[in-house]
């Protein structure tokens with residue numbers, strides 16, 4: 409593992425990231441990719457230009473995470489609340505997974521990346537689901553980084569649905585209330601079988617969770633930056649990981 413890390417390690421370029429070590433790399437990093445609209449506005453461009461450039465940052469950070477040996481990268485690409493945006497913007501966002509995968513899938517495969525998605529597929533356009541399903545099928549046996557897109561994802565709905573499934577199991581006599589514990593909940597979430605994020609990153613200066621992985625982030629370290637997502641680079645990512653490595657995680661203990 410360490411050999412692999414050293415061989416793929418890219419020396420961080422910024423000072424703040426210079427203390428990055430190959431040990432204690434977070435296993436699971438989750439990112440709220442925010443600030444695409446403001447990035448575009450600050451350049452006099454339409455909002456969709458921010459989303460399009462944001463897609464390029466997705467590629468950069470996926471490769472950076474892979475090089476460091478991160479095992480899971482979960483990216484918040486579209487929330488259950490994002491449908492409230494103008495239709496033209498929603499339509500554009502729904503085409504991005506398809507465009508991204510058309511350009512990048514072969515390289516993701518070459519790098520042993522496995523693509524997954526979490527969220528409510530039923531409401532997504534057919535072309536979006538088809539592109540993701542093809543990518544998931546073609547990468548299903550890959551053993552490297554797991555690139556998990558949160559698409560039409562909302563944490564409160566995810567938890568409410570989990571409670572409903574558990575209640576049904578109790579009603580049907582398959583489960584007794586005494587048997588319900590934290591792992592019962594975890595097993596009924598989209599992230600069943602995936603460890604909780606070690607590190608949450610949110611870009612663009614906003615300091616909130618926006619209905620993202622509320623259960624799974626209970627003990628995650630959080631790192632916020634004012635940088636807008638389209639400008640978020642490998643060196644910013646290294647800065648976040650270096651800060652994570654300086655923190656002592658106590659999980660409520662001493």
Ligand code: FPP
Nearest residue numbers: 441442443444445446462463485504505508
């Ligand atoms: C939030 O910024 C961003 C989104 C709602 C969309 C995020 C999507 C991408 C970064 C591209 C995804 C790419 C793939 C491959 C799925 P915002 O629009 O809310 O920005 P603002 O707060 O500045 O308006």
